[in-house]
Amino acid sequence: MEAGMEAMVIGGGVAGPVAAIALRRIGWDVTVHEAYADPAGDVGSFVSLGDNGLRALDAIGCRDAVAARGTRLPLLRLRSGRGKLLGEAARGRVTLMRGHLVETLRALALESGARIVTGRRLTGVGHGRTAVFADGTTATADLIVGADGIHSRLRTVIDPAAPAAHYAGLWTAGGRSPHPVDPDAFTITFGARATMVCAPTPAGTLWAAQVPSPAPPTGPLDHAALAALFDADHGPAATLVRTTDHWHPRTVMQALPAGVPRWHRDGMVVLGDAAHPMGAGQGANLAVEDAVVLARCLRDTPDMDTALTHYETLRRPRTTQMLKFAGANRDAKISGPVTARIRDLTMPFFFRRFAAKSSAWMHDYDVEWNKASTLPPSST
Numbered sequence: 001m002e003a004g005m006e007a008m009v010i011g012g013g014v015a016g017p018v019a020a021i022a023l024r025r026i027g028w029d030v031t032v033h034e035a036y037a038d039p040a041g042d043v044g045s046f047v048s049l050g051d052n053g054l055r056a057l058d059a060i061g062c063r064d065a066v067a068a069r070g071t072r073l074p075l076l077r078l079r080s081g082r083g084k085l086l087g088e089a090a091r092g093r094v095t096l097m098r099g100h101l102v103e104t105l106r107a108l109a110l111e112s113g114a115r116i117v118t119g120r121r122l123t124g125v126g127h128g129r130t131a132v133f134a135d136g137t138t139a140t141a142d143l144i145v146g147a148d149g150i151h152s153r154l155r156t157v158i159d160p161a162a163p164a165a166h167y168a169g170l171w172t173a174g175g176r177s178p179h180p181v182d183p184d185a186f187t188i189t190f191g192a193r194a195t196m197v198c199a200p201t202p203a204g205t206l207w208a209a210q211v212p213s214p215a216p217p218t219g220p221l222d223h224a225a226l227a228a229l230f231d232a233d234h235g236p237a238a239t240l241v242r243t244t245d246h247w248h249p250r251t252v253m254q255a256l257p258a259g260v261p262r263w264h265r266d267g268m269v270v271l272g273d274a275a276h277p278m279g280a281g282q283g284a285n286l287a288v289e290d291a292v293v294l295a296r297c298l299r300d301t302p303d304m305d306t307a308l309t310h311y312e313t314l315r316r317p318r319t320t321q322m323l324k325f326a327g328a329n330r331d332a333k334i335s336g337p338v339t340a341r342i343r344d345l346t347m348p349f350f351f352r353r354f355a356a357k358s359s360a361w362m363h364d365y366d367v368e369w370n371k372a373s374t375l376p377p378s379s380t
Contacts, residue, residue, distance in 0.1 A: 004029070005143065006143070017114075019271065019294065021114065045098055052365045055367070056289045067094050079188070082233075147287070152274035167253075172211070173251075177243045181198050189235050191230055191237060264305075297310045300373035
């Protein structure tokens, strides 16, 4: 498709600025519309970008700047609440605050020539791809990209019957503690009553507790009760909670296990959590991949509808597989004591023998930016 086209990106979180940068690299004019003010600095929780996400960022020249804002952790380590090592693997990942990631990506988008407008909340789309915003303004573009997250407004514009995300049976709370943990490892501990994820950084240990609950929590977070969930476990989890000096917002995890049935229509398309709310530590990675593959398809395909169809054809098998993996990951964290005991007994065996091979599809994925995006032959 020719350069000089105009794209409107709805959402300025992670996926939106990456989409803007990728589209600028193929010569498009891009404006990002974001409902909130800049979420810059040490705010929100933390995210981890794996090899696949970092590889996609590298394809559009963003990897080094993003990696410089975070901490490189070469190992993934899994433990049981009893202190048993369940598995360890080399997993190149960069852990950083979400606010720092968004701040960096927005700066890179601006450097690329994209425009970012905040305080613009999408309410609908009229004839000719005319976006209508809550402040009464409108805008038009050749393409509207929905990078507006799990509660995407553009998703319902594309498909009014699109499913809504629902509570996934887990809520999370986290923060930063000066208490040290295993160096050089991103560690997940499957405790008796909750799961603890932690990552050492120069500023302290970033941690997130994932708590199974039949209903989402209400009222303020009880820090003492949260720490008590880990008192029966080995390891630093309870101490991390009790020594936290900087708290992150509590989050209620939501899911759409089957993803979204319709990703595009009439020059509108969704990506990232707007298309397939993820989890399993891969949400940001998949969103980055989506954005780069979308730009690649638009670069190499002669017309809009064909390009968007090709994008979905390339991405849906991978995101469907990842949704299944994320569902199994959630199930492992909300399982009862009997299932948890079986997991602790069997995981070391399967992890040693199959971890590298069985997860290669996830971590070795390449967006193939420098490869022409050709359509598969049509069946007759």
